[in-house]
Amino acid sequence: NAGVTQTPKFRVLKTGQSMTLLCAQDMNHEYMYWYRQDPGMGLRLIHYSVGEGTTAKGEVPDGYNVSRLKKQNFLLGLESAAPSQTSVYFCASGSPLAKNIQYFGAGTRLSVL
């Protein structure tokens, strides 16, 4: 049972390059989330989605875009990467029918040079 799968696991970008992080979940959860984790800052919510075709901004949305075209997938895009976006990115999914517990992927380590 895969749970939440994130690809890629590692990536190095140059400033100004773009990329997309993919999150896939096989638990039929309605809600999906993208977080970034930085030392001393904890996990901060970037964007989230409460269903297919819907997205909303979290705490730190600037510089990121998201899309949820299918219920099982949630994509995070960086249009023009900046060094400040060097971080570890985590995707999570959850459901109000499952006690609102969020299940996390293994993370993507991104370095922007």
Next chain:
Amino acid sequence: QKEVEQDPGPLSVPEGAIVSLNCTYSNSAFQYFMWYRQYSRKGPELLMYTYSSGNKEDGRFTAQVDKSSKYISLFIRDSQPSDSATYLCAMINTGTASKLTFGTGTRLQVTL
């Protein structure tokens, strides 16, 4: 001021010790309280889940919530080296798409 405050540690204890990890919060609307464990270079995994005030026990782990004081705790009995990880408290304000508000995490090291 952050909604959830958590001492970042690091906390170092000998094997077999009782560990107490704590978080305080300011938003009285938080209803669900969780503890996640995160091993180095891994994603957070749910350890304990409680709803409203009270205690919950699961093996060596006990989660405690005191809503009147806005204070939650996680106790680990007979700590093991395998408990060495970062422990994150998290809370949900229902009606907000189940968004979690996290503490910054406490790094725990259990030594032999």
